[in-house]
Amino acid sequence: MRLLTRSNLISTLVLLMALVISGLYIYDQVSEEVRDEIDEELQNRKLEILASLPASGYPENSTLKADFRINPISPSEYKKLKEHYEDIEVYELVETEIEPHRQLVTKFEHQGKYYQLQIETSLLDLEDMGEVITRSTAWVCLGLVLLAFIVNLLLQKRLWRSFYQTLEQLKNFRVDHQDHLLLPQSSIYEFQELTQTVSTLVEVNRKSYQQQKQFVENASHEIQTPLAIALNQTEQLIQNPDLKEEDALTIGLLTEQLERLSALNKALLLITKINNQQFGEQESVEVNPMVIRLINEYEFLAEDKQLDIQVKDEQSIIVQANEYLIEILVRNLIRNAYLHTPESGFIKVQLSTNKLEIRNSAKAIAGKTEDLFDRFTKQSTHRQSLGLGLSIVKSICDAYGYQPKISSDHEEFMISIQF
Structure with a gap:
């Protein structure tokens, strides 16, 4: 999720919660105020009724304005009765439905008699009022949320423009190119620091x-x-006709170690160059003909070891990469298969949709197969193996985002590259 989207979403949710809480608070305060006003009116009505009682005779219930009732009570009931308010429901003829009312229940004494006085008045329908407040709050919420979202979106896009321009520059930045970054200027301190x-x-x-x-x-x-x-000097020395057999063996061993050291130096320098992205030139490279050509180059090894070579060229593979590096990758894989396949074994090469897979007969690998991608890790004791072939393959795959995979069982070894 983008930063602007997340910040807009969080601010919108916070605003929405604040508005909902505000609506509930307003409803509670309005309801309390309405009840206080009605209770005050009931007290005023009580004083009016008591003031209008006849000087003699029994007090009568209202006939024209049926908002109160007077009922005689016993002295014991009079003592127990406490003045209080209560909510009741009364059927309204106009509304043709039951509506909430507020009622004051009190008592008074008149000419030595005890009476209960019940005064009622219509209570504003708090349920309807709640619906009105809810509906109004909902519309206000929607309007404010939309307004805030639009304002935040436009404002933040403007404020963060220099950040995204800097990010775009970094995406296209190549450390091996001399192009200078054209970073945008901003009046915001944090973005100035970033630039x-x-x-x-x-x-x-x-x-x-x-x-x-x-x-x-x-x-x-x-x-x-x-x-x-x-190496040149050792080759000249070994051609000396007066050279003793023991000296010739020593020089041969020295030559072999110098050749190994030379190959090791080239391999390590190649890995360093790959990791430093010093092979920036890219072009369309056809992998299939390259695989066939390299398999034919090592055909002499197949004949010497009587290997069964099978190639399935199912689909053309074309990648955008440095051709030299792709050839090194394929060569190392094929050379690895030829060197480590036992005599009378098999090598199966399959070219499918953006995938090169090589299987060869081999003993099971001890330990984790992924460790073979580490430098100087090898299972074979072959003198020509440096333990860097698969490490070079892994470096090339990392440089281009390819996915190498190794698996092994008791009968075969498999390595694949998903381009």
């Missing part, structure tokens, strides 16, 4: 990236060059 912080952070990251890139390039040159020279 300044983002600008500083971008420059620090760009500088760090350039330094890292320079280091990788220097390391690639400074390390690979002496390795190449050392």
Whole structure:
């Protein structure tokens, strides 16, 4: 949920609750005030009735205005009776329905006799009044909520415009590009702070990236060059006809370790470049012909180990990526399958909807299969395995958002890439 939507929703709910509570409070206060006014009128009517009692004889009930009743009571009832108010319901001829009334029940003594006086008057229909208040409050709530929502939406969009412009700039920002961020200016202090912080952070990251890139390039040159020279010298030494057999074995071992060190250096530098996003160029890459070509390149291994190779080219896979990195990804997967498949085993390659899947016969993997994506993790003791092939595959997948998956059982090993 967007920030503006959430803030509008919260403020709307708070306003709605405040209006509902206000409506209930108004209803309670109005009801109390109405009852107080009616009770006061009943007291005034009581004084009028008592003042109009005849000097002699029995007091009579009203004939023209039937709003009170006088009933004789016994002395004991007179003592027990306390003046009080009560709500009653009376059938109204005009309304043709039962309406609420307010009644005062009191007592008086006249010429040595005791009487009960009941005075009633129509009570404003609090139920109808509640409906009116509720309906009015509902319309007011709706109007205020709509007004507040529109005002907040327009106002907040204007206030947050610079924030969203900054966010859009950051979405398109590439640390490997030299394009400068055109961050918007704002009169709001917090957004000024945000712009300044983002600008500083971008420059620090760009500088760090350039330094890292320079280091990788220097390391690639400074390390690979002496390795190449050392390999060249060992090759010349091993061609010396006067070389003893023991020295030849030592030089052969040295050559093998130098080649391994050279391959390890290239692999680590490649992972660093991938993580630093130094392969920014992208194009449409067809994966299917690349897979077929690389399978044919390793055909000699299939013949030596008598492997059964099966390829199912079901659907063309085209991705937007750096072609060099995609070739490295596919090559590592195929090379991994050829190297780790036992003799007379099988390799099954399937190309389906945006998915490359490779299965090969292999022993069960000990531990978590996801650990094979970690650097220097390997199950094989093969001398050509550096434990970095799948780590490179994982780095390329992370760079482009692909989903690699590994599974293993007692008979086969499977790795798939969902492009």
